[in-house]
Amino acid sequence: MIATPFFAIEQALRTVPFSMSADHVHQAHEIYYLLAGERYYYINQRVYALQKGDLIWISKHDFHRTSNKGSDSHERILINFDEAFVASSTPVTPSVVQSRPLLPEKSFLLRPSAQEQRKLEHLFQQMLDEYHQEHAYRHMYLQSLLLQLLIRIGRIQSTAPDTIAPERSEQQQRVYSVIEYLHAHYAEKLSLEQLAGHFYISSTYLCRIFKQTTGFTLVEYLQDVRVQQARAYLKETNWKVTAIAEKTGFDSIAHFGRVFKHFTGHTPLQYRKAHKKE
Template sequence: MIVTPRFAIEQALRTEPFSMSADHVHQAHEIYYLLAGERYYYINQRVYALQKGDLIWISKHDFHRTSNKGNGSHERILINFDEAFVATSMPDAPSSDQKQPLLPEKSFLLRPSTEEQRELEHLFQQMLDEYHQDHAYRHMYLQSLLLQLLIRIGRIQSSTPDTIAPERSEKQQRVYAVIEYLHAHYAERLTLDQLARHFYISSTYLCRIFKQTTGFTLIEYLQDVRVQQARAYLRETSWKVTAIAEKTGFDSIAHFGRVFKQCTGYTPLQYRKEQKKEQGNASTP
Protein backbone atom coordinates (compact mmCIF):
# COMPACT_ATOMS: atom_id res chain seq x y z
CA MET A 1 0.00 0.00 0.00
CA ILE A 2 1.32 3.46 -0.95
CA VAL A 3 0.47 6.24 1.50
CA THR A 4 0.05 9.62 -0.21
CA PRO A 5 2.11 12.38 1.46
CA ARG A 6 -0.25 14.75 3.23
CA PHE A 7 -0.54 18.51 2.95
CA ALA A 8 -3.39 20.67 4.21
CA ILE A 9 -3.89 24.40 4.67
CA GLU A 10 -6.92 26.19 6.07
CA GLN A 11 -7.90 29.70 7.04
CA ALA A 12 -10.42 30.22 9.83
CA LEU A 13 -12.08 33.28 11.36
CA ARG A 14 -13.72 32.95 14.76
CA THR A 15 -15.80 35.77 16.21
CA GLU A 16 -16.67 33.94 19.44
CA PRO A 17 -14.32 32.74 22.19
CA PHE A 18 -12.82 29.34 21.41
CA SER A 19 -10.45 27.08 23.32
CA MET A 20 -9.37 23.54 22.53
CA SER A 21 -10.66 21.12 25.15
CA ALA A 22 -7.49 19.01 25.30
CA ASP A 23 -3.89 18.76 24.17
CA HIS A 24 -3.31 16.98 20.89
CA VAL A 25 -0.31 15.77 18.93
CA HIS A 26 0.36 15.14 15.23
CA GLN A 27 2.63 12.79 13.35
CA ALA A 28 3.16 15.70 10.95
CA HIS A 29 4.64 19.20 11.12
CA GLU A 30 2.38 22.17 11.83
CA ILE A 31 2.63 25.90 11.09
CA TYR A 32 0.20 28.29 12.81
CA TYR A 33 0.01 31.92 11.71
CA LEU A 34 -2.17 34.48 13.50
CA LEU A 35 -3.70 36.90 11.00
CA ALA A 36 -5.71 38.88 13.56
CA GLY A 37 -6.48 38.93 17.28
CA GLU A 38 -4.66 37.35 20.21
CA ARG A 39 -4.24 33.76 21.39
CA TYR A 40 -2.56 31.72 24.05
CA TYR A 41 -0.63 28.80 22.56
CA TYR A 42 0.30 25.97 24.89
CA ILE A 43 3.24 23.72 23.87
CA ASN A 44 4.88 21.11 26.07
CA GLN A 45 3.85 22.55 29.44
CA ARG A 46 4.57 26.19 28.52
CA VAL A 47 2.27 29.04 27.48
CA TYR A 48 3.07 31.51 24.67
CA ALA A 49 1.14 34.76 24.18
CA LEU A 50 0.54 35.31 20.46
CA GLN A 51 -0.23 38.63 18.80
CA LYS A 52 -1.18 39.52 15.23
CA GLY A 53 1.51 38.40 12.76
CA ASP A 54 3.08 35.78 15.04
CA LEU A 55 4.04 32.39 13.60
CA ILE A 56 4.35 29.17 15.60
CA TRP A 57 6.29 26.15 14.34
CA ILE A 58 5.03 23.02 16.09
CA SER A 59 7.35 20.07 15.79
CA LYS A 60 5.72 16.70 15.29
CA HIS A 61 5.16 14.79 18.54
CA ASP A 62 4.91 18.02 20.60
CA PHE A 63 1.65 18.27 22.56
CA HIS A 64 -0.10 21.57 21.96
CA ARG A 65 -3.39 23.49 21.95
CA THR A 66 -4.70 27.05 21.76
CA SER A 67 -6.96 29.00 24.07
CA ASN A 68 -8.60 32.41 24.41
CA LYS A 69 -6.75 35.67 24.95
CA GLY A 70 -8.40 39.07 24.84
CA ASN A 71 -11.97 39.18 23.48
CA GLY A 72 -11.66 35.77 21.77
CA SER A 73 -12.10 37.01 18.20
CA HIS A 74 -9.24 35.88 15.97
CA GLU A 75 -8.27 34.71 12.49
CA ARG A 76 -5.55 32.22 11.71
CA ILE A 77 -3.95 30.07 9.01
CA LEU A 78 -3.00 26.48 9.79
CA ILE A 79 -0.75 24.20 7.73
CA ASN A 80 -0.11 20.50 8.36
CA PHE A 81 2.24 18.46 6.21
CA ASP A 82 4.14 15.20 6.22
CA GLU A 83 7.90 15.24 5.84
CA ALA A 84 7.48 13.14 2.71
CA PHE A 85 5.57 15.98 1.04
CA VAL A 86 8.75 18.04 0.66
CA ALA A 87 11.37 15.27 0.88
CA THR A 88 12.01 15.16 -2.87
CA SER A 89 12.66 18.91 -2.92
CA MET A 90 15.11 18.96 -0.02
CA PRO A 91 18.89 18.38 -0.25
CA ASP A 92 20.28 15.13 1.16
CA ALA A 93 22.87 17.05 3.18
CA PRO A 94 22.90 20.62 4.50
CA SER A 95 24.88 23.11 2.43
CA SER A 96 27.45 25.51 3.84
CA ASP A 97 24.97 28.42 3.74
CA GLN A 98 22.28 26.51 5.64
CA LYS A 99 22.27 27.82 9.23
CA GLN A 100 19.46 25.58 10.47
CA PRO A 101 17.47 22.61 9.10
CA LEU A 102 14.43 23.36 6.96
CA LEU A 103 12.37 21.15 9.27
CA PRO A 104 13.37 22.19 12.81
CA GLU A 105 13.17 19.55 15.52
CA LYS A 106 12.02 21.95 18.25
CA SER A 107 8.89 24.08 18.38
CA PHE A 108 9.33 27.85 18.46
CA LEU A 109 7.52 31.20 18.17
CA LEU A 110 8.54 33.81 15.59
CA ARG A 111 7.54 37.48 15.64
CA PRO A 112 8.20 38.66 12.05
CA SER A 113 8.56 42.32 11.11
CA THR A 114 5.77 44.10 9.21
CA GLU A 115 7.56 43.53 5.91
CA GLU A 116 8.19 39.87 6.73
CA GLN A 117 4.51 39.47 7.63
CA ARG A 118 3.53 40.78 4.18
CA GLU A 119 5.88 38.30 2.49
CA LEU A 120 4.57 35.39 4.55
CA GLU A 121 0.93 36.35 3.99
CA HIS A 122 1.54 36.55 0.23
CA LEU A 123 2.87 32.99 0.29
CA PHE A 124 -0.04 31.81 2.44
CA GLN A 125 -2.54 33.34 0.00
CA GLN A 126 -0.86 31.65 -2.96
CA MET A 127 -1.00 28.33 -1.13
CA LEU A 128 -4.67 28.76 -0.22
CA ASP A 129 -5.58 29.66 -3.80
CA GLU A 130 -3.70 26.70 -5.25
CA TYR A 131 -4.95 24.27 -2.60
CA HIS A 132 -8.58 24.94 -3.46
CA GLN A 133 -8.11 24.62 -7.23
CA ASP A 134 -7.56 21.61 -9.45
CA HIS A 135 -4.87 22.96 -11.74
CA ALA A 136 -2.30 20.87 -13.57
CA TYR A 137 0.85 20.20 -11.48
CA ARG A 138 -1.01 21.33 -8.35
CA HIS A 139 0.97 18.96 -6.12
CA MET A 140 4.32 20.19 -7.45
CA TYR A 141 3.31 23.83 -7.18
CA LEU A 142 2.22 23.41 -3.55
CA GLN A 143 5.53 21.68 -2.85
CA SER A 144 7.44 24.64 -4.30
CA LEU A 145 5.39 27.16 -2.32
CA LEU A 146 5.88 25.21 0.91
CA LEU A 147 9.61 25.01 0.26
CA GLN A 148 9.70 28.80 -0.23
CA LEU A 149 7.80 29.22 3.05
CA LEU A 150 10.20 26.95 4.94
CA ILE A 151 13.20 28.86 3.57
CA ARG A 152 11.57 32.18 4.51
CA ILE A 153 10.87 30.95 8.04
CA GLY A 154 14.48 29.74 8.36
CA ARG A 155 15.84 33.11 7.24
CA ILE A 156 13.60 35.02 9.66
CA GLN A 157 14.65 32.72 12.47
CA SER A 158 18.36 33.08 11.70
CA SER A 159 18.09 36.89 11.61
CA THR A 160 16.28 37.03 14.97
CA PRO A 161 18.78 37.27 17.84
CA ASP A 162 16.49 35.72 20.45
CA THR A 163 13.48 33.43 20.29
CA ILE A 164 10.26 34.63 21.90
CA ALA A 165 10.13 33.14 25.38
CA PRO A 166 7.01 31.65 26.96
CA GLU A 167 5.04 33.64 29.49
CA ARG A 168 6.87 33.71 32.83
CA SER A 169 5.01 35.87 35.34
CA GLU A 170 5.12 34.83 39.00
CA LYS A 171 1.65 33.36 38.66
CA GLN A 172 2.60 31.37 35.56
CA GLN A 173 5.83 30.16 37.18
CA ARG A 174 3.72 28.66 39.95
CA VAL A 175 1.45 26.98 37.43
CA TYR A 176 4.46 25.57 35.53
CA ALA A 177 5.69 24.04 38.78
CA VAL A 178 2.28 22.43 39.34
CA ILE A 179 2.25 21.14 35.76
CA GLU A 180 5.68 19.56 36.17
CA TYR A 181 4.51 17.94 39.41
CA LEU A 182 1.43 16.49 37.70
CA HIS A 183 3.55 15.04 34.90
CA ALA A 184 5.87 13.44 37.44
CA HIS A 185 3.16 12.10 39.78
CA TYR A 186 0.15 11.37 37.52
CA ALA A 187 0.22 7.68 38.52
CA GLU A 188 -0.44 8.56 42.18
CA ARG A 189 -3.73 9.39 43.87
CA LEU A 190 -3.76 13.19 43.82
CA THR A 191 -6.28 15.56 45.40
CA LEU A 192 -6.73 19.31 45.14
CA ASP A 193 -6.10 19.81 48.87
CA GLN A 194 -2.91 17.76 48.70
CA LEU A 195 -1.61 19.83 45.77
CA ALA A 196 -2.50 23.10 47.49
CA ARG A 197 -0.63 22.03 50.64
CA HIS A 198 2.38 20.90 48.61
CA PHE A 199 2.67 24.31 46.92
CA TYR A 200 1.74 26.35 50.03
CA ILE A 201 -1.24 28.13 48.44
CA SER A 202 -4.99 27.93 48.93
CA SER A 203 -6.96 25.49 46.81
CA THR A 204 -9.20 28.32 45.57
CA TYR A 205 -6.25 30.40 44.36
CA LEU A 206 -4.58 27.34 42.82
CA CYS A 207 -7.71 26.49 40.83
CA ARG A 208 -8.09 30.09 39.64
CA ILE A 209 -4.53 30.67 38.41
CA PHE A 210 -4.32 27.21 36.84
CA LYS A 211 -7.48 27.80 34.82
CA GLN A 212 -6.38 31.32 33.84
CA THR A 213 -2.97 30.11 32.62
CA THR A 214 -3.82 26.84 30.89
CA GLY A 215 -7.53 27.01 30.09
CA PHE A 216 -7.93 23.68 31.93
CA THR A 217 -9.22 22.97 35.37
CA LEU A 218 -6.73 20.98 37.44
CA ILE A 219 -8.87 17.84 37.14
CA GLU A 220 -9.19 18.24 33.35
CA TYR A 221 -5.45 18.70 32.98
CA LEU A 222 -4.58 15.72 35.18
CA GLN A 223 -7.00 13.54 33.24
CA ASP A 224 -5.44 14.73 29.98
CA VAL A 225 -1.92 13.84 31.21
CA ARG A 226 -3.13 10.40 32.28
CA VAL A 227 -4.93 9.75 28.99
CA GLN A 228 -1.87 10.81 26.92
CA GLN A 229 0.28 8.37 28.88
CA ALA A 230 -2.35 5.66 28.53
CA ARG A 231 -2.37 6.21 24.77
CA ALA A 232 1.40 5.65 24.71
CA TYR A 233 1.05 2.43 26.71
CA LEU A 234 -1.72 1.18 24.42
CA ARG A 235 0.43 1.88 21.34
CA GLU A 236 3.75 0.63 22.63
CA THR A 237 2.97 -2.26 25.02
CA SER A 238 0.77 -5.35 25.17
CA TRP A 239 -0.29 -4.65 28.77
CA LYS A 240 -3.87 -5.35 29.70
CA VAL A 241 -6.22 -2.39 29.93
CA THR A 242 -6.67 -2.96 33.66
CA ALA A 243 -2.90 -2.68 34.19
CA ILE A 244 -2.72 0.50 32.12
CA ALA A 245 -5.58 2.05 34.09
CA GLU A 246 -3.72 1.34 37.33
CA LYS A 247 -0.36 2.58 36.02
CA THR A 248 -1.88 5.88 34.89
CA GLY A 249 -3.58 6.70 38.19
CA PHE A 250 -7.24 5.91 37.48
CA ASP A 251 -9.14 4.56 40.45
CA SER A 252 -11.20 2.04 38.44
CA ILE A 253 -11.36 0.46 35.00
CA ALA A 254 -14.83 1.99 34.49
CA HIS A 255 -13.55 5.50 35.26
CA PHE A 256 -10.58 4.96 32.95
CA GLY A 257 -12.77 3.80 30.07
CA ARG A 258 -15.20 6.69 30.47
CA VAL A 259 -12.51 9.40 30.60
CA PHE A 260 -10.47 7.82 27.79
CA LYS A 261 -13.45 7.73 25.44
CA GLN A 262 -14.43 11.27 26.38
CA CYS A 263 -10.93 12.51 25.44
CA THR A 264 -10.23 10.38 22.35
CA GLY A 265 -13.58 9.22 21.00
CA TYR A 266 -12.47 5.60 21.38
CA THR A 267 -12.57 2.98 24.08
CA PRO A 268 -9.05 1.84 25.08
CA LEU A 269 -9.39 -1.41 23.11
CA GLN A 270 -10.74 0.42 20.04
CA TYR A 271 -7.82 2.84 20.22
CA ARG A 272 -5.26 0.01 20.40
CA LYS A 273 -6.91 -1.70 17.42
CA GLU A 274 -6.85 1.52 15.34
CA GLN A 275 -3.20 2.15 16.18
CA LYS A 276 -2.20 -1.37 15.13
CA LYS A 277 -4.07 -0.87 11.85
CA GLU A 278 -2.30 2.45 11.19
CA GLN A 279 1.12 0.98 12.03
CA GLY A 280 0.42 -1.91 9.67
CA ASN A 281 -0.55 0.44 6.85
CA ALA A 282 2.53 2.61 7.37
CA SER A 283 4.89 -0.38 7.21
CA THR A 284 3.31 -1.88 4.06
CA PRO A 285 5.29 -0.89 0.94
Protein backbone atom coordinates in the same frame (compact mmCIF):
# COMPACT_ATOMS: atom_id res chain seq x y z
CA MET B 1 2.68 0.62 -0.11
CA ILE B 2 4.18 4.12 -0.20
CA ALA B 3 2.06 6.75 1.57
CA THR B 4 0.93 9.74 -0.48
CA PRO B 5 2.80 12.92 0.59
CA PHE B 6 0.49 14.89 2.86
CA PHE B 7 -0.22 18.63 2.77
CA ALA B 8 -3.20 20.67 4.03
CA ILE B 9 -3.86 24.36 4.63
CA GLU B 10 -6.91 26.11 6.06
CA GLN B 11 -7.95 29.59 7.13
CA ALA B 12 -10.47 30.03 9.95
CA LEU B 13 -12.18 33.03 11.55
CA ARG B 14 -13.84 32.53 14.94
CA THR B 15 -16.00 35.22 16.51
CA VAL B 16 -16.95 33.33 19.68
CA PRO B 17 -14.74 31.95 22.46
CA PHE B 18 -12.88 28.81 21.38
CA SER B 19 -10.46 26.59 23.27
CA MET B 20 -9.39 23.07 22.38
CA SER B 21 -10.78 20.53 24.83
CA ALA B 22 -7.47 18.63 24.96
CA ASP B 23 -3.94 18.90 23.71
CA HIS B 24 -3.07 16.69 20.76
CA VAL B 25 -0.16 15.55 18.64
CA HIS B 26 0.35 15.02 14.90
CA GLN B 27 2.58 12.77 12.84
CA ALA B 28 3.07 15.81 10.58
CA HIS B 29 4.65 19.22 11.09
CA GLU B 30 2.40 22.21 11.75
CA ILE B 31 2.65 25.93 11.04
CA TYR B 32 0.18 28.23 12.81
CA TYR B 33 -0.06 31.90 11.79
CA LEU B 34 -2.29 34.37 13.66
CA LEU B 35 -3.89 36.81 11.23
CA ALA B 36 -5.91 38.69 13.86
CA GLY B 37 -6.63 38.62 17.58
CA GLU B 38 -4.75 37.03 20.46
CA ARG B 39 -4.29 33.41 21.57
CA TYR B 40 -2.56 31.33 24.16
CA TYR B 41 -0.63 28.45 22.61
CA TYR B 42 0.33 25.59 24.90
CA ILE B 43 3.26 23.40 23.77
CA ASN B 44 4.99 20.74 25.86
CA GLN B 45 4.14 22.12 29.31
CA ARG B 46 4.79 25.79 28.42
CA VAL B 47 2.44 28.61 27.41
CA TYR B 48 3.12 31.13 24.64
CA ALA B 49 1.14 34.37 24.27
CA LEU B 50 0.46 35.04 20.57
CA GLN B 51 -0.38 38.40 19.03
CA LYS B 52 -1.35 39.37 15.49
CA GLY B 53 1.35 38.36 13.00
CA ASP B 54 2.97 35.71 15.19
CA LEU B 55 3.98 32.38 13.68
CA ILE B 56 4.32 29.11 15.60
CA TRP B 57 6.28 26.14 14.29
CA ILE B 58 5.06 22.93 15.96
CA SER B 59 7.38 20.01 15.42
CA LYS B 60 5.74 16.64 14.94
CA HIS B 61 5.21 14.65 18.14
CA ASP B 62 4.94 17.83 20.26
CA PHE B 63 1.70 18.00 22.25
CA HIS B 64 -0.09 21.32 21.80
CA ARG B 65 -3.39 23.18 22.07
CA THR B 66 -4.75 26.73 21.80
CA SER B 67 -7.02 28.67 24.14
CA ASN B 68 -8.62 32.09 24.52
CA LYS B 69 -6.66 35.23 25.29
CA GLY B 70 -8.19 38.70 25.33
CA SER B 71 -10.82 39.21 22.64
CA ASP B 72 -13.12 36.32 21.74
CA SER B 73 -12.46 36.90 18.03
CA HIS B 74 -9.41 35.58 16.21
CA GLU B 75 -8.38 34.48 12.72
CA ARG B 76 -5.61 32.06 11.85
CA ILE B 77 -4.01 30.02 9.07
CA LEU B 78 -3.01 26.43 9.76
CA ILE B 79 -0.69 24.26 7.65
CA ASN B 80 0.06 20.56 8.18
CA PHE B 81 2.49 18.55 6.08
CA ASP B 82 4.92 15.64 6.30
CA GLU B 83 8.55 15.33 5.24
CA ALA B 84 7.61 13.34 2.14
CA PHE B 85 5.80 16.36 0.70
CA VAL B 86 8.98 18.43 0.97
CA ALA B 87 11.50 15.71 0.14
CA SER B 88 9.75 14.80 -3.11
CA SER B 89 10.15 18.38 -4.34
CA THR B 90 13.89 18.88 -3.83
CA PRO B 91 17.05 16.83 -4.32
CA VAL B 92 18.45 18.39 -1.13
CA THR B 93 17.83 16.47 2.10
CA PRO B 94 15.17 18.59 3.85
CA SER B 95 16.70 18.08 7.30
CA VAL B 96 19.98 19.73 6.33
CA VAL B 97 20.08 22.85 4.19
CA GLN B 98 23.31 24.76 4.71
CA SER B 99 23.75 25.07 8.48
CA ARG B 100 20.08 25.48 9.46
CA PRO B 101 17.50 22.66 9.29
CA LEU B 102 14.72 23.33 6.81
CA LEU B 103 12.42 21.31 9.12
CA PRO B 104 13.41 22.29 12.69
CA GLU B 105 13.21 19.57 15.30
CA LYS B 106 12.00 21.86 18.11
CA SER B 107 8.87 23.99 18.27
CA PHE B 108 9.24 27.78 18.48
CA LEU B 109 7.42 31.10 18.23
CA LEU B 110 8.49 33.80 15.77
CA ARG B 111 7.41 37.45 15.82
CA PRO B 112 8.08 38.69 12.26
CA SER B 113 8.38 42.39 11.42
CA ALA B 114 5.52 44.15 9.62
CA GLN B 115 7.38 43.80 6.31
CA GLU B 116 8.00 40.10 6.93
CA GLN B 117 4.34 39.60 7.86
CA ARG B 118 3.25 41.03 4.51
CA LYS B 119 5.53 38.64 2.64
CA LEU B 120 4.35 35.67 4.68
CA GLU B 121 0.69 36.57 4.21
CA HIS B 122 1.22 36.88 0.46
CA LEU B 123 2.65 33.35 0.42
CA PHE B 124 -0.22 32.04 2.56
CA GLN B 125 -2.77 33.57 0.20
CA GLN B 126 -1.08 31.98 -2.82
CA MET B 127 -1.12 28.62 -1.07
CA LEU B 128 -4.78 28.93 -0.11
CA ASP B 129 -5.77 29.92 -3.65
CA GLU B 130 -3.85 27.03 -5.18
CA TYR B 131 -5.01 24.49 -2.59
CA HIS B 132 -8.67 25.10 -3.36
CA GLN B 133 -8.27 24.89 -7.15
CA GLU B 134 -7.60 22.00 -9.52
CA HIS B 135 -5.03 23.65 -11.76
CA ALA B 136 -2.45 21.73 -13.74
CA TYR B 137 0.72 21.03 -11.71
CA ARG B 138 -1.13 21.96 -8.51
CA HIS B 139 0.88 19.52 -6.40
CA MET B 140 4.23 20.82 -7.65
CA TYR B 141 3.20 24.45 -7.24
CA LEU B 142 2.13 23.88 -3.64
CA GLN B 143 5.48 22.18 -3.00
CA SER B 144 7.33 25.18 -4.39
CA LEU B 145 5.28 27.60 -2.28
CA LEU B 146 5.88 25.53 0.86
CA LEU B 147 9.62 25.50 0.19
CA GLN B 148 9.55 29.30 -0.17
CA LEU B 149 7.69 29.54 3.13
CA LEU B 150 10.14 27.25 4.94
CA ILE B 151 13.10 29.19 3.59
CA ARG B 152 11.53 32.49 4.62
CA ILE B 153 10.84 31.14 8.12
CA GLY B 154 14.46 29.98 8.34
CA ARG B 155 15.74 33.40 7.26
CA ILE B 156 13.53 35.21 9.79
CA GLN B 157 14.73 32.85 12.49
CA SER B 158 18.38 33.34 11.55
CA THR B 159 18.13 37.15 11.76
CA ALA B 160 16.07 37.23 14.96
CA PRO B 161 18.22 37.57 18.09
CA ASP B 162 16.09 34.95 19.86
CA THR B 163 12.80 33.18 19.37
CA ILE B 164 10.03 34.40 21.66
CA ALA B 165 10.21 32.68 25.04
CA PRO B 166 7.22 31.17 26.83
CA GLU B 167 5.32 33.31 29.31
CA ARG B 168 7.26 33.52 32.60
CA SER B 169 5.41 35.72 35.07
CA GLU B 170 5.53 34.74 38.73
CA GLN B 171 2.05 33.25 38.40
CA GLN B 172 2.99 31.25 35.32
CA GLN B 173 6.23 30.02 36.88
CA ARG B 174 4.18 28.68 39.77
CA VAL B 175 1.80 26.94 37.36
CA TYR B 176 4.77 25.41 35.49
CA SER B 177 5.93 23.92 38.80
CA VAL B 178 2.47 22.42 39.30
CA ILE B 179 2.53 21.04 35.73
CA GLU B 180 5.91 19.40 36.29
CA TYR B 181 4.60 17.87 39.52
CA LEU B 182 1.53 16.46 37.74
CA HIS B 183 3.70 14.89 35.03
CA ALA B 184 5.90 13.29 37.69
CA HIS B 185 3.08 12.08 39.98
CA TYR B 186 0.12 11.40 37.65
CA ALA B 187 0.00 7.73 38.72
CA GLU B 188 -0.69 8.68 42.33
CA LYS B 189 -4.06 9.42 43.94
CA LEU B 190 -3.91 13.22 43.75
CA SER B 191 -6.44 15.66 45.20
CA LEU B 192 -6.87 19.41 44.86
CA GLU B 193 -6.34 19.90 48.58
CA GLN B 194 -3.12 17.89 48.51
CA LEU B 195 -1.74 19.85 45.56
CA ALA B 196 -2.65 23.19 47.11
CA GLY B 197 -0.98 22.16 50.35
CA HIS B 198 2.14 20.96 48.57
CA PHE B 199 2.58 24.36 46.90
CA TYR B 200 1.47 26.38 49.97
CA ILE B 201 -1.42 28.15 48.24
CA SER B 202 -5.19 28.02 48.57
CA SER B 203 -7.11 25.59 46.38
CA THR B 204 -9.23 28.45 45.02
CA TYR B 205 -6.17 30.44 43.97
CA LEU B 206 -4.51 27.36 42.47
CA CYS B 207 -7.58 26.59 40.35
CA ARG B 208 -7.81 30.20 39.15
CA ILE B 209 -4.17 30.68 38.10
CA PHE B 210 -4.01 27.22 36.51
CA LYS B 211 -7.04 27.92 34.32
CA GLN B 212 -5.78 31.41 33.40
CA THR B 213 -2.36 30.08 32.39
CA THR B 214 -3.17 26.85 30.57
CA GLY B 215 -6.81 27.12 29.52
CA PHE B 216 -7.40 23.80 31.32
CA THR B 217 -8.97 23.27 34.69
CA LEU B 218 -6.55 21.43 36.93
CA VAL B 219 -8.68 18.27 36.80
CA GLU B 220 -8.87 18.41 32.99
CA TYR B 221 -5.12 18.78 32.74
CA LEU B 222 -4.41 15.87 35.07
CA GLN B 223 -6.84 13.70 33.13
CA ASP B 224 -5.15 14.72 29.88
CA VAL B 225 -1.70 13.78 31.22
CA ARG B 226 -3.04 10.40 32.35
CA VAL B 227 -4.71 9.74 29.00
CA GLN B 228 -1.50 10.64 27.13
CA GLN B 229 0.39 8.04 29.14
CA ALA B 230 -2.40 5.50 28.73
CA ARG B 231 -2.19 5.97 24.96
CA ALA B 232 1.50 5.11 25.07
CA TYR B 233 0.88 2.01 27.20
CA LEU B 234 -1.91 0.82 24.90
CA LYS B 235 0.35 1.16 21.85
CA GLU B 236 3.60 -0.12 23.31
CA THR B 237 2.65 -2.83 25.84
CA ASN B 238 0.40 -5.86 26.15
CA TRP B 239 -0.81 -4.88 29.62
CA LYS B 240 -4.47 -5.38 30.37
CA VAL B 241 -6.66 -2.28 30.31
CA THR B 242 -7.33 -2.67 34.04
CA ALA B 243 -3.57 -2.55 34.72
CA ILE B 244 -3.14 0.53 32.53
CA ALA B 245 -5.99 2.28 34.34
CA GLU B 246 -4.28 1.60 37.66
CA LYS B 247 -0.81 2.63 36.44
CA THR B 248 -2.16 5.96 35.15
CA GLY B 249 -3.91 6.92 38.38
CA PHE B 250 -7.56 6.24 37.58
CA ASP B 251 -9.66 5.04 40.51
CA SER B 252 -11.73 2.56 38.48
CA ILE B 253 -11.85 0.94 35.04
CA ALA B 254 -15.23 2.59 34.39
CA HIS B 255 -13.86 6.06 35.14
CA PHE B 256 -10.83 5.36 32.96
CA GLY B 257 -13.03 4.29 30.06
CA ARG B 258 -15.25 7.38 30.28
CA VAL B 259 -12.34 9.83 30.46
CA PHE B 260 -10.33 8.05 27.75
CA LYS B 261 -13.26 8.12 25.32
CA HIS B 262 -13.93 11.80 26.10
CA PHE B 263 -10.37 12.75 25.13
CA THR B 264 -9.79 10.38 22.20
CA GLY B 265 -13.25 9.51 20.87
CA HIS B 266 -12.46 5.79 21.30
CA THR B 267 -12.60 3.20 24.05
CA PRO B 268 -9.18 1.96 25.23
CA LEU B 269 -9.61 -1.33 23.35
CA GLN B 270 -10.64 0.46 20.15
CA TYR B 271 -7.62 2.72 20.47
CA ARG B 272 -5.26 -0.22 21.01
CA LYS B 273 -6.64 -2.04 17.96
CA ALA B 274 -6.17 1.02 15.75
CA HIS B 275 -2.73 2.04 17.03
CA LYS B 276 -1.00 -1.09 18.31
CA LYS B 277 2.55 -1.31 16.96
CA GLU B 278 3.31 -4.36 14.91
